[in-house]
Amino acid sequence: MASIDGAAASTVAAGAVPRDQKATTALIIRKLMPLLVIAYVIAFIDRTNVALAKTHLEVDIGLTAAAYGFGAGLFFLTYALFEVPSNLIMHRVGARFWITRIMVSWGIVSAGMALVQGPTSFYVMRVLLGITEAGFFPGVMLYLTYWFGAEDRARATGLFLLGVCFANVIGGPLGGALLAMDGIWGFHGWQWLFVIEAIPALVLAVVIWKKLPDRPSDAKWLTPEEARAVEARAAEASAPETGESIWKALLGVQSLLAIGVYFCHQISVYTMTFFLPGIIGRWGTMGPITVGFLNSLPWIAATLGAIFVLRVSLDAKRSKALLIAGVLVMAVGMAIASNGGPAYSLVGFSIAASMFFVVQALIFTYPSSRLSGARLAAGIAFTNTCGLMGGFIGPTVMGVIEQSTGAATWGIVAMSGLLFLAALIALGLRRGDEARAA
Template identity: 65%
Template sequence: MQTVPASGAPPLAAPTDRPLTALLFRKLMPLLVLSYVISFLDRTNIALAKTHIAVDLNISAAAYGLGAGLFFLSYAFLEIPSNLIMHRVGARFWITRIMVTWGLLSAGMAFVQGETSFYIMRVLLGAAEAGLFPGVMLYLTYWFGREDRARAVGYFLLGVCIANIVSGPLGGALLAMDGIWGFKGWQWMFVLEGLPAVFLAAVVWKKLPDGPDSAPWLTPAQAQAVRTRLAAEAADASTGKAGHSFLGAMRDPQVWLAIFIYFCHQISIYTVIFFLPGIIGTYGKLTPVEIGLLNSLPWIAAAIGAAWLPRHANTPGRGRRLLCLGLAVMAGGLLIAAFAGPVMALVGFSLTALMFFVVQSIVFLFPSSRLKGVALAGGLALINTCGLIGGFIGQSVMGLIEQATGSTRNGLIIMAALLLVACAVAPALRQGQER
């Protein structure tokens, strides 16, 4: 049981013992980031394989958009039960299970034969990976107070940036293995990028503690310091309207406001992830490796944003201002990409990507400061579920627009408009008992 300060007591300071905070980051974040790198490689390598499977398996642009989006449908459907299970059985066991199943299924994508098997495997892959992101969002609340959590989330989201930076050159090299031992290049890519998740799962099982009490690298005094800070914040959250139940979280208007903003954000981010390589491919006669290298540029910008900016969201007011700025910059970048030539379009995509994970790391601060226990586990999963539905809708709509018009311009304009609407409502977000 965690000790909660008496009612009316001032909130206890965060482990301002910076060496302790640095220790938490050093021990936890590298393994979590590496897990997310592999997760995103396996989730998005389909983008690099798009043109190849279209030829080999006769899959249309609309079918590709639907198949890419089906991942998010099954992922979203199982997010909430997955996070509630993790809350009961512990992070170490559940994250290990997620990694083993998604790694095997990702490798199994090499044996897709046509549209039907493509759809089935994407659905199964989404079901296998369901719960990883909201599970880690929940897991970080076991360790970091509000002042440090945005930075922790930002570091975790570096995994997406790293994955997209290395996926282009790596995927291009693997695609170049076409014909070796009778396998297509895209088959090699799925197998060689999927199996590492299974091997890393063994490391997660051995090294990832469920919480401060089970961390062998914390002294009892250090574990108590972490628990004390989190207990004070939990006491603040417990007096809010949301209560401790999942139904209580669903009754909090702030949760639904965060959901709307995150929904708009995820539509844009996954549209860029899954369609940017194809858009770059229209810029001229480029090899897969060249497309991969150009695709990496926006993700370098995203990595800079994730590592540099979230740490400034250390108060509710700063968080809101940075959130609004991020949404506006994302919208502006997409509009540049929609109307400019190849060079400026890449600049526009890079501006959008700069704020991808700044926005994402800040959005989760607001509901997590108002919820606890089952409400926290279910509420975070609910937000991510709705965001993933946005990913499904965005990709499906972009696929239809591209097939109908031969261009992605109108889709990018729609995404930019949604981001501007999210920017307009973001100032209404509140943390904890803030009015």
């Protein structure tokens, strides 16, 4: 992915040949996506690095599997509760200021995780991390609707979600190396992990403040004509403004169907995120770096899926077919992973992960095609809020299952069943542009 160009290349030369739509879209991707992807890499590492620290926290502060699962999930509970107000604020004050604020506050709290001393302080810090990071993901989802038309939104969203893939590919080996610093200057390895991995959020917040334009009309690297064309295409992809109340829009049948699919999806994604390192650790005597490397393999598969499956523009009919197929692939992968052996588990998790972000990118094309203005800001956040409840329920239930049975097998079986249910729910989905064309 290309790097963000310097200031010298950030203005459009007078008299330059006008770019066509395809070239303009490519320029927007080059200018915006690297910065947003890097921010998401940092966000995901900071919210999930407790997975690598799990066994160390059990030894050093007496954290049980159930307490860990509950604390890991608490992040998503408070994150979810604050998403809708956060997105409504961003809609008013602009993406540049609000995303900068989010990054500064979550960086400070993430570093503060190094101070936890027992279950209670662990819960408190996870609650605070959820509050401070709330709004980042739905804020970016809203931000992308300012820049991309209907056929390019899934691709742009898929590129943004690569941040999760990169975070898990990078985060495993990096986290393992930081955990190996145990004892340096009298600090535990997990304390080094939380502090060092929080610093990039504070650094990148400064870059976001300086580089991120609020809207196409603020981008110095677009001509006024190009900016107007971009905003017009983006507006066409959203529903016309109506007098419908926000809550009526959020609780419509199509919104609830999208939420149902996303809820099942998120249970699988975050349960695997928080428990796969522990599952791998039980396969034999391995150091943290080896565990981190093996944990990264399914996320490499997720990266390949997001890059290659979402390369083409997708109309409403093809989006729905791909969404259903992707959820079914996830379900089959989880069923294979539940077989128990290391080889089966890694293959199964990799198959499931290959569709993680294809499915997630497609889900968010549904609310963005049916809502506009403040309703769009609230709708994207509300979809993510309800979906992220799966991020709370999944790890919590998985922790209880693991503690009561001594294995994660039945939790993985349950995830597979939920994904088959999600595929059935997805049959009823219909995008707004499809409905308006009917």
